[in-house]
Amino acid sequence: MEIYQLLPKxxxxxxxxxxxxxxxxxxxxxxxGIKECxxxxxxxxxxxxxxxxxxxxxxxxxxxxxxLIIHDDKCxxxxxxxxxxxxxxxxxxxxxxxxxxxxxxxxxxKVVDGVVVAQNVGECRRFGKNRIxxxxxIDPCPSGAIEFV
Amino acid sequence: MDANNxxxxxxxxxxxxxRDVDLEFDDRGDIVHTxxxxxxxxxxxxxxxxxxxxxxxxxxxPVSIDDAVKSTVEILSNAKNPVIFGLDTSSLETQVLxxxxxxxxxxxxxxxxxxxxxLVLERIIPGSxxxxxxxxxxxxxxxxxxxxxxxxxxxxxxxSKFSYFPRGKKRQKGWETDRMPICIDVRKSNxxxxxxxxxxxxxxxxEGLINDLLLSLDGKIGGKEIGGKGIDGKxxxxxxxxxxxxxxxxxxxxxxxxxxxxxxxxxxxxxxxKLNEYAPTxxxxxxxxxxxxxxxxxxxDASGYINKVRFSDGEVDHGSQYSIxxxxxxxxxxxxxxxxxxxxxxxxxxxxxxxxxxxTITIDAHETPTTMISRVVIPAAITGIEAGxxxxxxxxxxxxxxxxxxxxxxxxxxxxxxxxxxxx
Numbered sequence: 001m002e003i004y005q006l007l008p009k010x011x012x013x014x015x016x017x018x019x020x021x022x023x024x025x026x027x028x029x030x031x032x033g034i035k036e037c038x039x040x041x042x043x044x045x046x047x048x049x050x051x052x053x054x055x056x057x058x059x060x061x062x063x064x065x066x067x068l069i070i071h072d073d074k075c076x077x078x079x080x081x082x083x084x085x086x087x088x089x090x091x092x093x094x095x096x097x098x099x100x101x102x103x104x105x106x107x108x109x110k111v112v113d114g115v116v117v118a119q120n121v122g123e124c125r126r127f128g129k130n131r132i133x134x135x136x137x138i139d140p141c142p143s144g145a146i147e148f149v
Numbered sequence: 150m151d152a153n154n155x156x157x158x159x160x161x162x163x164x165x166x167x168r169d170v171d172l173e174f175d176d177r178g179d180i181v182h183t184x185x186x187x188x189x190x191x192x193x194x195x196x197x198x199x200x201x202x203x204x205x206x207x208x209x210x211p212v213s214i215d216d217a218v219k220s221t222v223e224i225l226s227n228a229k230n231p232v233i234f235g236l237d238t239s240s241l242e243t244q245v246l247x248x249x250x251x252x253x254x255x256x257x258x259x260x261x262x263x264x265x266x267x268l269v270l271e272r273i274i275p276g277s278x279x280x281x282x283x284x285x286x287x288x289x290x291x292x293x294x295x296x297x298x299x300x301x302x303x304x305x306x307x308x309s310k311f312s313y314f315p316r317g318k319k320r321q322k323g324w325e326t327d328r329m330p331i332c333i334d335v336r337k338s339n340x341x342x343x344x345x346x347x348x349x350x351x352x353x354x355x356e357g358l359i360n361d362l363l364l365s366l367d368g369k370i371g372g373k374e375i376g377g378k379g380i381d382g383k384x385x386x387x388x389x390x391x392x393x394x395x396x397x398x399x400x401x402x403x404x405x406x407x408x409x410x411x412x413x414x415x416x417x418x419x420x421x422x423k424l425n426e427y428a429p430t431x432x433x434x435x436x437x438x439x440x441x442x443x444x445x446x447x448x449x450d451a452s453g454y455i456n457k458v459r460f461s462d463g464e465v466d467h468g469s470q471y472s473i474x475x476x477x478x479x480x481x482x483x484x485x486x487x488x489x490x491x492x493x494x495x496x497x498x499x500x501x502x503x504x505x506x507x508x509t510i511t512i513d514a515h516e517t518p519t520t521m522i523s524r525v526v527i528p529a530a531i532t533g534i535e536a537g538x539x540x541x542x543x544x545x546x547x548x549x550x551x552x553x554x555x556x557x558x559x560x561x562x563x564x565x566x567x568x569x570x571x572x573x
Contacts, residue, residue, distance in 0.1 A: 075188070076301060076302070076339075077186065077187035078187055078305035078306055078308065079305075079306055079309040079310070080308055080313075083309045083310075084323075084324055089316070089323070097316050098316055099287060099315030100169045101184060110185070111185055113182055113191050114183065114188035115191075140309075140313075140343050141343070142339035142340060142342055142343050143301070143339055
């Protein structure tokens with residue numbers, strides 16, 4: 001709703017959606033980008049709203065396909081997320097599941113240079129058709145370095 | 150990651166001694182990436198050998214290593230009451246040589262355990278307090294208590310590799326259902342943030358909490374408000390029940406607990422004894438320096454005491470008068486040999502001033518505040534990167550350290566001690 005309030009609300013359909021409300025919902029589900037709203041981007045009378053929206057949606061630009069953001073500056077590299085992730089456990093029962101470093105490349109999270117990095121994000125339980133709201137990497141993080149948008 | 154340029158090593162950045170760290174080297178042999186190491190481990194491997202290295206010096210002037218060793222031998226041979234301190238970041242082999250040197254010189258020998266985990270280690274090493282290994286914790290512990298410790302910051306991989314998150318032999322279901330981590334601390338630390346139970350106590354409130362736990366275990370106090378400690382009565386009753394019903398409980402004692410119980414450590418003994426009447430309860434000290442457990446064990450094997458020892462013509466004397474702070478404050482020491490430690494950063498200023506007033510020799514890989522006040526500085530190789538050896542993990546399990554990036558320009562502390570031993 002916050003996004004909708006800042007959109008032009010003219011239902012111009014230039015983005016391909018029938019209403020601005022539908023466009024706002026698709027922004028959240030990452031099917032559209034804010035830059036697809038041509039009137040907002042080009043018309044100077046929406047400049048204030050445009051700046052607010054760009055600032056509000058900035059974290060989404062840094063996020064991966066699943067909306068995963070890892071804040072390098074906060075990460076301790078403890079690897080709690082690597083061991084707690086159910087996909088890592090299933091894909092690497094001899095490594096990540098028992099607390100060791102990953103022994104294969106099928107894992108989603110691993111620690112490189114002291115900071116956790118994500119790969120194979122398509123395997124994440126928050127991704128794909130049967131996605132669920134999994135928090136297994138967020139809850140064990142002692143520094144709040146992982147979030148999803 | 151190019152498999153040809155990768156080596157698997159043991160990480161000596163803390164006393165967890167993680168054995169699954171991979172290092173990637175470039176063509177010049179520099180470490181360019183670390184895999185599986187936490188932030189502390191990555192900084193140790195990628196930064197420590199490049200920056201701030203110590204150089205051989207006598208009274209601040211650059212000299213050769215031979216001259217620095219010769220001057221060391223001279224100072225130690227002429228001293229009547231020399232003190233040897235440190236060795237917690239050296240290999241077991243070096244520690245044996247260090248204890249041998251103390252015996253030969255009739256010196257007092259002490260390490261950083263006298264400033265931190267000594268009280269717990271002097272119970273665990275002789276076997277009077279029940280302990281277990283970190284592998285046992287991973288395989289069997291259902292309750293783990295981080296008491297006055299914050300492994301998220303001090304030992305970043307402790308929870309992921311050994312205690313809370315990994316699956317083990319009898320803990321197959323995962324951390325959500327199989328483990329009950331409890332944090333007892335004076336503040337909501339990063340560790341407290343991920344534990345399922347957090348008990349915030351007042352500073353110095355550990356003694357009161359232990360007293361209440363002892364009464365509660367005997368059924369003498371129940372679900373009422375536990376006065377003055379900020380813990381709700383019902384939550385306290387839950388804590389008692391969790392500890393009583395544990396299948397395998399491990400308490401990770403941190404510096405917060407040890408400092409708080411300095412004069413009443415016997416209460417902690419009583420608590421562990423009482424808890425063991427209900428459930429197998431173990432204690433593992435959260436040792437900081439990677440081989441402090443090794444030093445205390447080495448000294449115990451040689452003298453029967455874990456620290457604060459004075460050798461005198463084959464006789465062994467022990468007592469708080471031989472701790473680094475007492476020997477320096479009492480002005481008894483007339484020379485000091487510091488090996489791989491930085492006491493100036495951790496001991497009181499008054500003691501540091503005393504240290505600066507006597508001939509001090511420091512063997513260290515890096516420039517530290519202690520090297521700055523030392524009469525003689527001898528650079529050493531970094532154990533775990535430039536020199537190998539063995540070390541004891543915080544639970545007493547021996548691990549081999551490798552030398553993935555050997556440096557012929559500096560001698561290991563073991564080689565340096567051998568040369569000093571030959572001279573004195």
